[in-house]
Amino acid sequence: MEKFIPIQANIFCEPCKDCGARPVVEQAKGKFIVRCPKSKAHYQTKPGHVDINDWNTKNKVHPPLGNKTSNKQAS
């Protein structure tokens, strides 16, 4: 059974890069996973402490290093 804990509204979280949902925290055996509430297949952090920073890094549309620019046009 999945039990989700909402993340406080005053904490900045990137939306899920796959579906745009605000992430939630799942508690599993005393460990915490930051994940998408819609699907387990979307990005989720490793079990441990609540690592919103890792979630934010992985769900950023533009990586922090700015290694390449996309030529794709949004249609």
Ligand SMILES: [Zn+2]
């Ligand atoms: Zn998602």
